[in-house]
Amino acid sequence: DIRATERDIEQLEQRILSLDNVAKVTSTIGQGAERFMLTYNPERNFANYAQLILETHSYEQIKPTLNTITDILNDEFPQAFTKFTRISIGPSTKAKIEARLKGADPDVLRELALKVTEVFNAEPEAVTVDQDWHNRTKVLRPIYDEAEGRRLGVSEADLSDALKIHVNGLRIGVFRDGSELLPIVLQAPESERNGVESLQNIQVYSSTQGAYVSIGQLVKFIDIDWEDPLIKRRDRKRTLAVLADPNPETGITATDLFAKLRDKVEAIELPHGYELEWGGEYESQQKANKAVFTPFPLGILVMFVITVFMFNSIKQTLAIWLTVPLAIIGVTFGLIVMGAPFSFTALLAILSLVGMQIKNGIVLVEEIKRLQEVESYGWLEAIEEAAVSRVRPVTMAAITTILGMIPLLADVFFEPMAVTIMYGLGFATVLTLFVVPVLFALFYRVKA
Template sequence: MRELDTSLRDSFRQVSFQFRLMEIGPSPASKIEARIIGSDPQVLRDLATQVEDIFNADSGARNIRHDWRERTKDLLPQFNESQARRLGISKQDLADTLQMAFGGSAIGLFRDGTEMLPIVVRLPEEERVDFSTVQNLKLWSPALQTYVPIQQVVDDISLDWVEPLIQRQDRKRTLTVLADHDILGDETAASLFGRLRPQVEAIDLPVGYSIEWGGEYESSNDAQEALFSSLPMGYLFMFIITVFLFNSIRQPIVIWLTVPLAVIGVAIGLLATNSAFSFTALLGVLSLSGMVLKNGIVLMDQINIETHSGKDPYQAVVDSAISRVRPVSMAALTTILGMMPLVFDAFFGSMAVTIMFGLGFATVLTLVIVPVLYALFYRIKPSEA
């Protein structure tokens, strides 16, 4: 890809090309998409030019383009309505004649075995490529019952720029400026988007025009919105279960306070492996919270057993932490080893790194932070002896 990136830029300077890594899951047209919404095509193109200038000014942006592409030239006949009515000729008659002469009109189908081939009538090629042929075209006049020259209903033919492709979203004209990050570099699309977004949103938009963001940003937000819509209720039920389990409020709070601290291990793992915090990594964090809770529940239950056996509270906490070292560590180790094959997977790699490093650090949290928090909440201190 590096060789192609260099050779294509040198050999084909006006060609638009794009490199993409294999992806599993939603894959938008480009990682960064700025949708400009409005009514006037010329204003949309002017705003798109400003957005493209911002993208081009950033050295990390690649494959900058928009989905309306370039304008094309069309020959537009100026139809004389009053004269055409006198001759009994409509705009459709003129359009059909021009289509037949230069594009071709289907007049039937030819069956060749199981295939249906259209029968098209049109002028010979040497006449189609020469637009002066239009001067010799004639239209049938129902009023005069004869053919009349096309000049009788066409005052003039002008050459003008037109939009060959107009994209719409929600029935509104939408021009999308697209860009990608350098997939051969170390920068992610999210970091590039973070730099470009404030500059684009600072553009002074006319009344009735707006900018929306698509690409990876939209896909990620849609996925997270679907996920987080039910997440609070799930965590609420988990907390209620832990309250019923211990018949207490303080003990579940001690366990739950260790869950956010697992993010420290996650951050270290992602930085050490140069992995992105993708959607699968987010799923890994959610899974990790359940594992941390499980380890905390096991230790808390052991503390209660030791305390109810008649031990000194301080000694009960210490003995519980020591006795849980082996089962908690072995459970974490087996999970980490089970995740190792996924580390090199293109889709689940970030999730595996998140769970491995987060769970390894969470083991330390369970054996150290939970006893400390328990002692603080219940004001347990060493005995004088």
């Protein structure tokens, strides 16, 4: 019940506010907070759901504060299923690992979800294992007696309205207060709805007889049943998702955890008409890669063709393009030394390094070509002179780009991109000054 949730959150909020490291706490009950940034996904409405947004005095205090709150929750609120999430500034998912089960029958989906949940729980490095349909709720379902209802002049809709008035209230109109619309709800007094036993005292008005009829005359019996409070659909198919996250204490990444769980989950036999689909971080990565790499081959082809037309030579073009992979050496070294992850921004930085490398190669090859054709240098002298004379412009262009990336090193989101460009361009620039002349000499068989 939402009132029980409210009482728990009031106690938890006071305990958290008493901690020295906490500067501010914002809590919502029954739903998530309103969207306050693009990458934040609000939670749906649930009576048993609450969310607390915590702000600490400094970044370094986040981890010890989380450990303290975890102990409080385990000791004082063992009935709660809790999950901690740091606000991300990039694309976010509800969980890092998400196995979506699609099919027609909710009962079969829940059985399959139970098997997937067992696989997730068996892996010690998977935490906060849950499913997004939540637990089934118990309901009392009055079975309407059609024959008796027709005799007494009471329809099933009349019975439903009487139950609504007694339980939740029946909306009968709207009151306008300035620019606000306030619902008018008809509901029985609280003294008449203080328990399940009070249902047998409900009176239903019969327009035929012009009098009230007891609910016992209209209902055969009241059945106790379980129902799904929420059924989600994806592409018009019922979809139940089993969620999990990597254990932050072990330091395992979502990719490594997904690799451990994938084969075990896919080994579960699915009935005909049911399918498994992976979401979470895996799906986000696939979408991002598709968005980036779908036009990538065409872009590379266009750049290569332009380079061929520029020099009117396949050999000179190959001498330039074969230096592009040299950037990977610096990128690998830089990410390892700086301890930065190979994130999506680092991937974009590698793509931008292609253009920077081509520019450096063009500057060097163009100078060799000019010295040989215009200044009438021999091939060997042209290669040597160009390699020496182009050191300053090539290195200066690289240094200005590297210096421009330094401010981004302090940013968590852009650090991988800055490290990739700085180390990748730095290593590749130095290597290009040696490799391009060597390749040029090999292709044209220039000998000392």
